[in-house]
Amino acid sequence: MKKFAERHVGALIAWIVVVLAAVLLMPNTSALVTKYGQTKIPSSAQSQVANTIQNHWGHGKNNTRQVVVVFSNGNDKLTATQKRRINATINRLRRNKGHYQIKSMLSAQDNAQARAQLVSKDRTTELLQLNMSKHQGVRVQAANVKKAAKTAGVKTYVTGSDILNDNFQQSTEEGIKKTEIIAAIFIFVVLVLVFRSPVVPLISLVTVGVAMLASLSVVMNLVQYLGFPLSSFTQVFMVVVLFGVGTDYNILMYDQFKEELSGGLSAVDATRKARRIAGHTILFSGSSILIGFTALALAKFSIYQSAVGVAVGVAVLLAVLLTLNPFFMATLGKKMFWPTKNFTGGSRSRLWRFLSKNAVLRPLLGILLVGLVSLPFLLTYNNHLNYDTLAELSDSLPAKQGFFVVQDHFSKGTAEPSTLYIKTNNKKLDQEKYLKIIDRVTRKLQAKDGVKTVASATQPGGSRVSALYAKNQLQTVTKGSTKVHRGLGTINSGLLSAKNQIANSNMQSGLNGVTQLITGTNKLIAGTNSLQSGTKTLASGASTLAGGVTTLANGAQTVNSGTRSLANGASTLSNGATTLSTGAGTLASKTTVLASGANSINNAVGQLNAAVAGSANQMAQLSRAQTAMANMQSQMSALQKQLGNTSNLNAELSSMSTMLGQLADSEDNINSLVNALNGTGDLTNTINTLKTALGTVGSNDVKAEVANVQMIAAAKTIANDASASVASKEAAQKIITTAQTSSSSYLAPNISTLTGLNSKVSGMSTLASQANSLKSVASALPSKDKIKAIQAQIAGLQKMLSSVNSLMSEGQQLSAMSSQLGQVGSQMTALQTNLKKLQTATSSLASGSNALSGGANTLANGAATLATGAGTLTNGANTLATGTGSLASGATTLANGSTTLANGATTLNNNVPALTSGLLQVNAGQKTMYTSLQGVVGQMQQLQNGLGSASDGLNTISKGVAQSNSYLTGLRKSAAADEFYIPTKTLHSKTFKPAIKQYMSADKHATQLTIVLGYNPSSAKAMAEVKAIKKEVQSELKGTALDGATVAIGGQTATIADTHDIASSDFVRTAVIMLIGIGLALMFITRSILQPLYILGTLVLAYFTSLSITRWVSGAFLGEKMLTWNTPFFAFVMLIALGVDYSIFLMMKYREFGADGERPSVNIVRASEVIGAVVLSAALILGGTFAALMPSGVLTLIQVALAVIIGLIILVLIIPILIPAAIHLTYDRGKLSDDDTKEEDE
Structure with missing residues (x-):
């Protein structure tokens, strides 16, 4: 049990349990970094205020990330095919x-x-902006969108700030993996070289690895459950610090253990003593590091706070090194250093002995040399940092490439635009007074040099909408008012003229003209009655003609058996000719009546024209007084309707002209027949009689058709008359239908039949024996010249009808123009002109009727001559025998045609009553017009007085318009007119609604302006511009309806600007806290006030010098002339926290030697010599560990590694100079000679 305790087996078991627990309880590190590792800016910063506004924006924009899809064709324009493919890709994304x-x-x-x-x-690049939900990881989203956006034949990139940040995190994670492997290999190699044993490196890596694994699990669980600070750099700096410092402490511990073994102690005793001596130093040194990193918890910036995780790692590391290392040392003993067998004690550093010895001998010179070497780097130091996240990433990343494509082909700020938010508490900004302020702010920002474009609710396309500015609107108003002023002058002149002309006018003459028109119409009605009688006679003659032709046919058939039958036929023919002559006379008398009626109409029109001419100018002014003119407009409309539409007469006149031409052709045929039928005088008279009858019937057909057209026109007038009764309109419509049916079903076929009969009669010209008789008959017919004269008269009548149609159109225009006050004068002029045309046309009609009457008289004379030639036909009966065969055939055909002619004449007679009824309707309309005109005459005086009053009023209005126009013109040219104004109708229109929706929040309490800067969004210029923009907007809103509104700018540039401000201020604050904490620890360790100041001064000098050199190295070898924004902080923390270790090593050894009673200068030189070897090894390992960060490809890690390595080199060189020199100058002012250090030299 004693061995179990002496060899610290319990510690081994405990740490095994800890490692197993750490592995089992380790959260997903990558997920935690993604969720909690982003830079956190205080909520009071403007970018965070902007984020808060956006998260409450509505329209589904909360928890949204922006992603940009870039479609590019390099430096060539996108082709039509590529555009179609891009559109197809966009549509596919839209559908899904x-x-x-x-x-x-x-x-x-x-x-x-x-x-x-x-x-x-x-035209080489097109963008697609996506707003995507944050509920899914950015890495998964980016991969999905990239796959979906891939377009054949087009370079496609997916980029955005969140994607770039995720790429940075990925690069950091991959860098950590590389760092761990490279650091482990490097430490193993260095420890093998230092201890000349493979066992010591393995034990060192195991102990540090246990500390790393356990501390990482602790930190990540604290993050997951307690919100412990975390960033992308936490894990990587835990790796380098724990491996570097842990290895340094192990070297110190193993070197002391080796020294104790060399003194003959057992493994257990050597372990106990080494832990007491080296452990004391390790504990003090580790405590200073622990204090330094723990002080970062007082930082406000999340990135700085995240380094507190290193403090947790150092605490665990100290526990592992002081508990687990003793197990390996006590258990293995000298075997730890296998295969080394030389345990002669610790090594010495000649470099540190040389530097420290000369420093105490010449302290001022040493300090001066260090100062001179450092001074150039201190003078060239600057604090211009790079806040561009892109600099951290490899150029091979597609997201970074896409970002650069956007910057190359658009403005540099297009890829990361800034968003300015203006928020009120209870004001809805979709009102004209607020929009005016927003537009003023928009234009103010657009005028700034560093701003490329600004889009807002008033300028959604980034440029002014000219129609929404007072200057443009005033221009429209002034143009209109100028026209109004001129129009008022014209109207006033017209009113005065109308007043004078009304005073001088005689409307009674117009009434007399209408009376004459009514009289003329009555005569026309009487003429139609006579026409009906004539058509009856025509029908009777046609029937007689049919009987005569039949007799002729029978006689022709009988002539073969004897001349008596021919004589009987000739007698019958004579009777028919007499009847035809009578009908022709009757027709001539009726056409005379028709001519008389036309003359009456002509006279009436002339009088009406004279009356209208007298009041034309008056009526031109009446349009400005619409109430007074209402009755006159009605009467003019009625007059137009009375005129009717005579367009159908043209076709009938054309038919008449054609029939006259056929008559001329028939004369030629008769002459030819005369030449062929010499000696058949009786037959000639018969043929002439037939010829005359056909011409008369054709003429009657034409006249009947003309009357039919007039009847249709009159009926249409009644049907279109608004004042007519419903029954009258229905009757008129029936008349129109009947007349049109008569024209198409009877008159037109009659004309066609007559044409055929003429052709057949002409075919009888082979009867040469009838030549002499036919010649006398032919001489009685109208000559070709007379026929041509009649045709010319018909042509004139057609022109007259065209004029009538034109007049009717003018009448319709006059009715429409009567409601337009400013144009009545010109319309009355048009009416006068058209009445003149109507007079000319009616004159032509009368002339044509007279000429037609003359032709009818001529035809009657010819018929009489035909009758006297009947006797001659009897005398020529004998000579007729030779042609009776041909005559019989022709007579039969002619008999059939005569029957058809008789039927047509009867139909014509039946249609005449309808014509008479139509004329009666016309007559009623004329009487209505007369009554209306009588009412107009009574209103003339009242109108004259009203025109005078209107003229006075118009003068007043005209002056007012001129004054207002002058004022508005001046206003339009002033700066005051350059203001936004949107009418209420436009504000709430469908056209403006999309702009409101896009640039205003759902509750309308906030608005946004999208700002594209002309600079790189991450540049110092862009950050300065954003700050200036916020100040300018706040200043612009002062004194307005939006005074006091919250102004905040969001976006990448604003976030970087806030990061810059917070990082800079918090860096100084945190550095002071850290230095104070380490200084207090040093005072406790050294039991001195000055020594901590010497140590901290040395560390600060090394820090600034290393940063300056790092900046130069980065520019020369990495192509980055600026340090990344977080490099100075992490370099400071690492150099101060880790560099203080070496000073503590030195001062602890210095205190140890001080117990011998030697002079301080001697003790510091001895301490430097002894501890120098440890420091050099530790610095080499720590520098190598940081060098493992360089392959990561992350610029910040590379620059921090460079700064730490350079700083360690500087510390290794200046610590043995500055601290011994300071010790000598402070505690040992006596002169020191070379002999005082001989003992250490030996």
Whole structure:
């Protein structure tokens, strides 16, 4: 049992249990670092205030991380195919938002503003912004999005601040693994070289490994259950400190144990004594480190606090070294140093003896030399640090490459924009007065040199919306008011002119014109009655003609048996010709009546035109007084409807012209027939009679068609008259339908039949024997020149009808324009012009009717001549015999056509009553117009007075408009007009709603401005710009409706700026606390006040010098001219906490030798010689351990390793100079000679 206790077996068992428990209870280190290891900034910092606002933003933006997908084609523009593939990728992500935990996304396809922000100017790169939930780990999310975003033919990157931070964590974790392996191998090799034994290195690694495993488990459980500070650097610095310091302490312990064994002590006694002597030093030294790292718990910055984990590791390390090491020493004894058999005691350092000896001999010179060597590095020291996380990462990482692609093709700040938040407690910011302030802030920031773009609720695309600024709005107003002023002047002039013209006008003449128009219409109605009588006669003549033609056919058939039958047929033909002559005379008299009616209409239109011309200018002004003009507009509309639409007459006139042409052709055929039928005089008279009858019937058909069209127009006028009764409109519609059916079913087929009959009569020209008789008949028909004259008259009538149609269109326009006050004058002018056209057209109609009447008289004369030639036909009966065969065939065909003609004439007669009814409707409308005009005449005086009052009012208004326009023009040109103004309708419109949703919180109490800086987001310029922006915004809000609102800036730059401020201030604070704590420990250890000051001064000098050299080495060999922002802190902590060990080693040995009564200078030289070997070995191992950080690839770890290694080298060189020199100057002022140190030299 005694051996069990002496050999510390219980300690071994206890630590085995501890290790097993540590392994079993070890949490997931990587998960804890991911969850708790991020930099924590105090909640009062602006970036954290901004985060708080964002987390309460609504719209699903709380607990959201931003991810950017980068699509790039290098330095070449994206092709159409690549764009299609990119769009397909974006659509795929959009469809599977839930699967990838995407809350929202913004792409270039969304809108023009997004396209301007997300597509580079060189068209080589396109971005996709994703807002993703934080409920899933960033590493898993990044991998999923990267896989989904991969696009064929396009370089695709997934980046973002969280992804870059996770990459940094991964790099750190991988660096820790490399460091542990490299450190273990290095320590093993160095210890083998120092102790010349493979056993000692293994024991040292085991003890340190146990301490590392146990302490790491303790720290991670404290993190998991008690919220212990943690960062990505906690574990890695625990590794290097525990392996480095633990190995140093082991060297001290094993070296003392070896020295005691060399004195002949047993393994147990040597263990006990070595633990007492070396353990005392280890405990004091470890305590100072423990105090230094524990002091970091008082830091406010999470990164600095996270180093407290090293203190836990040191505490466990001390426990392991002072309990587990004795087991191995007592159990193995000298076997620990196998195969070494030489135990002559501890080694000595000649370097430290030389430096310390010369330092005490020439203390001032030694101090001066150290100062001179350090001075250049101290003078070149600067505190410009690199806060760019990207610098920590390898250039081969895709996320870093994507970030650089964004910076190369967009503004450097595009990848990490800043977000400015303005938050109020109870004000809803979606109001015009608040939006105006927000826009003012937006424009203020856009004017800053370091700002690339600013987007806000008022400028969602990052540029002004000109329509929402008073200057643009005032420009529209002033232009409109200028036009109004001019228009008022024009209206006023028109009103005065109208007033004067109304005073001089005679509306009675217009009423007289309407009376004449009514009279003319009555005559036209009488003419239609006569037309009906004429059509009856025409039908009777057509029937007689049909009988004569039948007789002719029979006679032609009988002529073969004798001339008597021919004579009878000729007599019958003579009777038919007489009847035809009578019908032609009747038609001529009726066309004269028609011409008279047309003349009456023409006169009435002329008088109406004269009356309207007298009041045209007056009516031009009446439009400005809409109430007074209401009745006049109604009457003008009624007049337009009375005119009707005469477009259908054109077709009928064209048909008439065609029939006259056929008549001319028939004359040619008759002449040809005369030449072929010489000697058949009686037959010639018959043919001429038929020819004349056909022409007369055709002319009647044309006239009937014209009357039919007029009847349709009149009926349409009634149907379109708003004042007409429903029954009248229905009757008018029936008239229209009946007339149109008559035209298409009867008149048109009649014309076609007549054309066919003419052709067939012309085919009888082979009867050459009838030439002489046919010549006399042909001479009685209208000549071609007369026919052409009639056709010319028809053409004129067509032009007249075109003018009537144009006039009707003008009338419709006049009705529409009557409601437009500023344009009545021009419309009345148009009415006057169109009335003149109507007068011209009616004149043409009267002229054409007269010419048509003359043609009818000519046809009647020709028919009389045909009748007198009937006797001649009888005398030529004998000569007819030679052509009776052909005549019989033609007569039969002609008989059939005559029957058809008789039927058509009867139908025409039946349709005339409908025409008469239509004219009666027209007459009623004219009477209504007369009554309306009588009412207008009575209102003229009242209107004249109203125009005078209106003119006076317009003068007043015009002056006011001119004054306001002058003021508004001046205002528009002033700086005051350069203000945002949004109308309420626009504010709540669908167009503006997306901007409100994007840039305002759900409760509208907060708004955000997205700021893209022109600098690298992590640069010092960017941080300074963010601070300046916050101050400017706060200043801009003072004295406004948003005075006192919370202003905070979020984003990478703001976070870095806060980190810079907090890290800088907390660094100084923490360093002072650490130095005070270590200084107090040193006072307790050295029992002196000055000695701790010498030690701390030496450490601080080594720190600043090492940092300056590290900066130079980093720039020369690593390409990074600045130190990372956390390098100075960690270098300080490591150098001060670890470097104090060597000073404590030295001072403890110095106190040990002081018991011999020697001079202080001699004691410090002896202590330096003895402890120097231990320090050099320890520094070598500690430096090598930190060198293991370099392969990690993390810039901070590399620079910290460089600073510690360089600092250790400096400490190893200046501790034996400065401390002995200071000891000599303080405690031993007597002169020291070389003889005083001979004992140590030997």
